[in-house]
Amino acid sequence: MTGLRLTTGPHRARRRACAVALLSGVLALTAPRASAQGHLSPRQFVQHTLRRFTYSDDPAAVSAVVNEGMSAWLTQQLDWQAIDDSGSQLEQIPLLTGTGTYPDPSVYERLLLQHNMLSNRQLQAKLELHWLDHFSLSLVGVVDPGIMYHYDQTVRANALGNFQTLLAAIGVEPAMLYWLSNNDNYGAMPNENFGREVMQLYSIGTTMLNDDGTPMLDGSGHPIPTYSEVDVKEVARAVTGYDVVWDYSNLNSLTRFSVQFVPGYHYTGKLHFLGQRQKIPDDFTAMSVVAGILAHHPNAAPFQVLELLKRFAIEKPSPKFVSDIVSVWRAQQDAPDQIAQVIAAIIAHPDFARSYHAMFKQPVEKIFGMLRQLPGVLQEAAPGDLYASNLIYGTQIVGQELFTPPSVFSFYYPGHLETLTNTQTRLNASWVTSELIDAYQGEQYHDTYIDLPALRTRIGATDGPTIAAYLLDALVDGGTPAMQSIITNFLGSTPDDNQIRGALWLITNSPDYAVN
Amino acid sequence: MLNRRHFIHATAGLACTPLFARALSAEAARAKDTIVVAIALAGGNDGLNTVIPLKQYGAYYTLRTPAQPPPGEELAYAQADLAPLAFDSNYRTPPAQATEFAFAPSMGTMRSLYGLGNLAVVAGMGLPLAETNSLSHENGWLDWMTGQINVDLTNLPHGWMGLTLDEGHYGLLGPSASFYGKEQILVGKKRDGLTLGAIDYYNLSLSETDNYIQLEEAFAAELSASQTGAAAFDQSVAYAAVSSAGAMQTLAQAFPASDYPAPMSALDNTLKDIARLILGGSGMRGFMTALGSFDTHGQQNLNNYHPILLSQLSYAMSNFWQYMKSKGASRNLVIMTFSDFGRRPAANLDFGTDHGAASVGFVLGDQVRGGVYGKYPSLTKFDPNGNLAVKVDFRNVLSDIINAMGGNPQTVLGENYPKLGFI
Secondary structure (H helix, E strand, C coil): CCCCCCCCCHHHHHHHHHHHHHCHHHHHHHCCCCCCCCCCCHHHHHHHHHHHHCCCCCHHHHHHHHHHCHHHHHHHHHCHHHCCCHHHCCCCCCCCCCCCCCCCHHHHHHHHHHHHHHCCCHHHHHHHHHHHHHHCCCHHHCCCHHHHHHHHHHHHHHCCCCHHHHHHHHHCCHHHHHHCCHHHCCCCCCCCHHHHHHHHHHHCCCECECCCCCECECCCCCECECCCHHHHHHHHHHCCCEEEEECCCCCCCCCCEEEEECHHHCCCCCEEECCEEECCCCCCCHHHHHHHHHHCCCCHHHHHHHHHHHHHCCCCCCHHHHHHHHHHHHHCCCCCCHHHHHHHHHHHCHHHHHCCCCCECCHHHHHHHHHHHCCEEECCCCCCCCCCCHHHHHHHHCCCCCCCCCECCECCCCCCHHHHCCHHHHHHHHHHHHHHHHCCCCCCCCCEEECHHHHHHHHCCCCHHHHHHHHHHHHHCCCCHHHHHHHHHHHCCCCCHHHHHHHHHHHHCCHHHHEC | CCCHHHHHHHHCCCCCCHHHHHHHHHHHHHCCCCEEEEEEEECCCCHHHCEEEHHHHHHHHHHCCCCCCCCCCCCCCCHHHHHHHEECCCCCCCHHHCCCEEECCCCHHHHHHHHHCCEEEEEEEECCCCCCCCCCHHHHHHHHHHCCCCCCCCCCCCCHHHHHCCCCCCCCCCCEEECCCCCHHHCCCCCCCEECCCHHHCCCCCCCCCHHHHHHHHHHHHCCCCCCHHHHHHHHHHHHHHHHHHHHHHHHHHCCCCCCCCCCCHHHHHHHHHHHHHHCCCCCCEEEEEEECCCCCCCCCHHHHHHHHHHHHHHHHHHHHHHHHHCCCCCCEEEEEEECCCECCCCCCCCCCCECCCEEEEEEECCCCCEEEECCCCCCCCCCCCCCCCCEEHHHHHHHHHHHCCCCHHHHHCCCCCCCCCC
């Protein structure tokens, strides 16, 4: 098994140093009215950044980041290996049963959901979500759910690393080999699935872009394709040879499969793609070489940066925003923490602050947001209840059950988050919020709930206006005047638990809460 | 502003009475406007293994047999298996005498429909070569949704169905619905379609304090306030969802369609829901759903994967149309299929097929003139990319459909694309 590909050891110190050095623009955020913060108050900027680049946090944690400064927080998050993450996994990774039956896939989903909610490595977790969307594998298309978990661990380990390294690692993950049929890709008559999608979706896109993200046009004003159908066939041939091997006597979820290179499956003829003769080795490193070619293609930078900006910043980024970040991407092309440095540059850019409340939240951002902004509790599964989760079902009916994207475009096209907000998911969201707010500790099939006594303790007051202010600050940055009026009037002078639950429901089903 | 409480009070006692039901059905029956149900075969359907050109059988067999296949993965159908499903352009020709084409062996129901004279088979249908990314799922899908090519992904055009249905008067549920998530096909200039899962589950769950009334009233009050951008959009969707939930629940209870044929697939269940919406007098005229995935890059026929999908399609279309006929409500109903693109003519060594160009489509309905339209591509002379050449631009197909719906195809599509004449 190739094992998880990590950036470890000496790179940590270098990464920390780079983060500090490159964050000179972000360092300025600690000073009042710094340009990156723009028109936002320090607290708004922190809430905005945490919403975009983490699954949010409660008001006390927000205050802590405000006090220590954004640069300190970012430095800590970028040095993710130094952050204790032991509390983010409540259950053991399941093994095969004695009869060799695969565990229920929902067991692995639980591990991912737990991590999203409980991890202190929040920036990494959010970038993990981005790359899971970007590469868009589904449990539906793979044989063994354990290999989805292994794939996720590889994504997580490389989420803030180097894009070429990430692309090469993903290419030889068993889950990817199954998902895009590269496990059954042979010789001169290749299965083109991976060869096409690795270019179209994963690396360089379909049409050439200028460094500012605008389409490059030919003399007739038409878009210029990045690759031809011949390129698809040739790339498909270049990545032939990989085979997933199973050890059925090994019950361990992470080691019962491995990937080997079978020279007899590999195409050894001359290869010419993307405009030049390509020398592809006839060994396991073939995928890595192809990943390098694609990562260094001139279109990779604008294509990847555009997608990052559309997911994290603004769905129609300005050409200057794009070109500024593309410059960072290119400058750090071979840096082990290339992605981390790009993220830091995005946060430091004035357009990031200007994108305040300009996007929709993804459904998981709504769910995990409310759980982290309030005292949400995620319990270890009860014995015999391992496969039941109101959290999994909740993500399913709002259209974002992780590990099961509906198409190769994941849950939505980048730039079209609005497609996740439709009449069906909007109604289902009302059920999910009811579930989380009304559930209680020990309720069957409910692994997740809002701890109302703990919330009251945090608020530290019993009068309606104070409670309203706390809830609105926690969930919607204080809320619009209309929202403040609705909630304050709803709670009255001394709200009981039901009224507080009602207010939580109103806020989390409001347009104020829907925006990011 | 209509809220659920008002709606329930207004319709309580009426919802399940025979008088109400007959009134709604009569209204639906009186509607002169064509209702279209568009079924997407998601992922790119292999037209060559859906309708096999018998006169090119030798080339077909060679293309689909790149090597000796493992048992159960044979991609080329045997001639003996195709014979009972043979058909000619003249739908009246019985299978024993037909020599031109054959449906895949799992499509017996579709063959029966064809013999009735109300099924059009559109051969060689697809995206033109002028579409720069015709073999991309994203581009192919959006082209079919919008009736445009080279779609700007940052500024999507409106959907052809949405534009067609923009003009007209509709009930509380609006003109259209998608059962496949939010899709561009329903997006018009003036209005949008509903996104539905199963209609029995389209309802608002109440919190203990019955907050949805307050939610709806609060947001309705805010509707004229200064919400902009994402917040305004979310608010409008929430309002549409809450406003329609009550009507949908009432309709769903009134029309359970318990006499619908036993569903054999998820598509069957969706078409049953569509039947309920139509018969229930919703006034909706456009529906979209999907079946798939048809993206069969490898082991296409292993465990009868592709044949089963085609079987599900055939049964579901037949069940739906026959049921609506039995209710006297098929006269203005048209069911169409489409797909992102076709598959390559030659199989790969994984006995699958990769993205290709031309495919086949089906149009079924009382108004449809049965037969074969377009032209089946050659299996020896391909397009510049080595794919089956497209003989019918997809927009020609949409012209017939848009026209039948009362729309102006040239206005909706932006140019004149002559109709094929199957309606």
